[in-house]
Amino acid sequence: MEPLKEIYSMAWIQNLSSIVSQIDEKINPREFQKKILESPWEDYELKERINRIADVFLLFWEGSIVTLEPKLYALIQCLRQNGVNDFNFPYIFINDIVTKSGLNDFETSMRVLEQTTVFSSAEFAIRHYYQNYFDKTLKQMIEWSTHKEAFVRRLASEGSRPILPWGIGIPNIKKSPEIHLPILENLWDDENEIVRRSVSNHLNDISKIQPDLVIQFCKRKFGRSESLDKNLKHALRGLLKKGNHTALSFFEYDTKWKPRELQFNLKKKKIKIGDSLEFEIYFVNPSRRENKIRIEYRIDFLLANGKYGSKVFQLGEKTIGPTEEVTILKSHSFRLITTRKFYAGKHKLGLIINGNELVNVPFHLLEG
Template sequence: MTPPSAPALKEIFNRERLEHIAEAMLAVDPAFDRRGFLQLATRDLAGLSVMQRLARVSESLHAVLPVGYEANLARLYALAPRLNSRFVCMFLPHYVASYGRHDFERSMVALKHFTTFGSSEFAIRPFLASDPQRTLAVLRDWARDANEHVRRLASEGSRPRLPWSFRLERLQADPALAAPILEQLKADPSPYVRKSVANHLNDITKDHPDWVLELIESWSLEHPRTAWIARHALRSLIKQGNRRALAIVGAGQRPQVRLQELRVEPAVIRLGQRINLSFALESTADSSQHLVVDYAIDYVKASGTTSAKVFKLKALTLPAGAREQLGRAQHIRELTTRRHYPGRHALHILVNGERLGSTAFDLQP
């Protein structure tokens, strides 16, 4: 039996959730127009994406609340702790970005407050686009805040290529603008913050790889938190086989190994099935060596050509003469980011950026 598919992400904002928001708002403000809000918020709901639904909640609230930004912020402050989902709470900073651009100071305080309930990472970006100097000054201050959600907002909100949002062209062109934020957070005690810093730097590698490499080469990677950020920040460059990036993580040398028993099973699959990759690496070196092991799949495109996608597998230290068995199961299924087409899919083993061997599997219609 095929397991039931997970509900679409947009169903976070379903009718039941909208009614919950309305009831919570009514508890805050007995004069709240519950019926008017629900009429607006549920209109054509089925055709809206998750981010469109989030925006619709903010817009519907604004339509039925009294005129007055400051008074409405007070209502939303009281509403925030009554909501039952961090993601749902993100309509609160959306309200600030939509209706508070005229009141910078008050809006910054509100975004800092609301990010502790649901991230303000999307809402800070219109302020960065319209007033980057003043907004970056605020983010530099937030990078020193005691609350990890606020520190994470400083990094995540200023990412040049934040998914689901528009690009910050000034920061994309000049990554040095956010450098003080990244420097402040390069050894942050919170994994939540460190992941954001790594993702921010990985964004920058798409446009300014040498800038990121020079920055990380200037850091002391003896600190385990900073070393973790460096490894994850350089993941795209490592997948590309960038020698400087590989050297930073201790894998800059050419691998001295033999690839053995490479196989992918089954050799023929249909969409929705799994492949099982397995192989062994045997050291031919006289001393231990650090290895970064990846694999790449040449996905067939609609035109019949292929496009390679590199996947992380394992980083390991292989002693002299030792042998390591490695493997991975991968589900070949449709994704929002990838459509599959029938044909022969080559699979390559990459060690320290070098291709050591290849095999293939066939995807049938």
């Protein structure tokens, strides 16, 4: 799979350069394209490429956000006419243009971001305004949480997340995540799934800082509909993986339940990097009634410093009948990927049912 930065292909840049020249006849598309591709473009990662494209626009379009506002709207309109859909990630540089030209003009920036976020999310751009105008941005985001446009409502939740991936950190949000509860209260049952999913992710962020806050938020909201309960469960996913007994009880998992005749066997206790770890689980439901169970496994990965980093993986959720026998076969790949580096040595594999780790066995990862 190609790196995400390759969304900015030669053909894509050529097309963008052509469209820019259509709305601004002073711009030569070849010169615009050449400026984007100047060295060290090939070495740039995704965020650096986004930054470069924004800078090139500002090189050709000088001036403040007030001057650039109509040009940005014209650009978006032209892109739409050329078949580009809204909520389109590659064009997120448009919001960078706003922050680079308008950080000293809060009111105009908010007016523009309200429009541009529909075309390509402004969730990263708004963080700069939190840094520079925290109280005013908070007020604006609360107002946007009742906006008629779904993508603007999503911005209110997504841009204010305590731990937004790729977003700049805002200490005041992490310190006091409860300040955004009015936004989450407005949006948790939004008519649009993309907005509700953002709220779930926001709540999951908070659960890593103030788990009790999320427990209390979700506790009184179950039962409205199956789809809303699904969103609440997604919000609690981090706490479920951590075996939080209150979160598990929301979904009728008995944290005191234990299997009978448990067997947890590895096919091999030594595997090479690049291979898969295969294991088998067998147990019997000791009860004479049905039980709802959540089955997970945890791998303690050996790190470069000799310590361990853990990750929990879900095997499934099911209702098992009285004295039912359960057999599960599973393999976990240690194929090399760009997002994780494996280190040879002793690792550990644990089995978790209803939040409780029942057994933990070692295995060794060898150089491939």
